[in-house]
Amino acid sequence: LVVMDFRQPMALDPPPEGWRHRTFFRTDPMQISFVSKEGRPSIRLATHNSGSMRYRFTYLSLDQYPMLGWGWFVEQSIASSVDETTKAGDDHPARLYLNFRSASGEAHAMEIIWGNRKLRAGDWKYLESFWSRSSFPHYVARGGDENAGRWHDEKFDLRALYRKIWGDPAGASLREVALFCDTDATGSRSVAYFSAVRVERAP
DSSP states (O other): OEEEOOSSOOOOSSOOTTEEEEOBTTBBOOEEEEEEETTEEEEEEEEESBEEEEEEEEEEETTTOOEEEEEEEEEEOOOOOSOTTSGGGOOEEEEEEEEEEOTTOOEEEEEEEEEOSSOOTTOEEEEEOTTTSSEEEEEEEEESGGGTTSOEEEEEEHHHHHHHHHSOOTTOEEEEEEEEEEOTTTTOEEEEEEOOEEEEOOO
């Protein structure tokens, strides 16, 4: 089931029904365009001391569709000496923001990110949430300059990520997915591409 389909360009302002572009006060938004990158239809997200989030609203049961898959290509990674595990260095060339609801209606959120110099695949980082002031989890799916410059296809079991942070995922749902690129903390630049984002039934 395709959640984000970039085979055809979409309107940016206003976005189509079910989509939203979230911007931040005093921060320029990322630049968005639709291109074919090495033969793949994709969305191109570029930043220069900027950042924003391109949301897609979903209402998908993790019991039915637990697997999240996507392709991403980081063309220009973040060149900064600031520690990415601190708020001062909390910039990433590519992120997937995920918002869940538990079976009892509690809201939970996390990000799957591309690490910079310090964080590598399988790492976690926790920073204070901008919205709730609580500890906000980030899972590193891939990262590093050595992985830039080519497509990577990812697939993760959302139930496993959910279980590690919040416990039993039974009855939980995925309510929002957002593509998020930012360089406003470090004042740097980034360029990233995403191909289709999808959910799948368990194998």
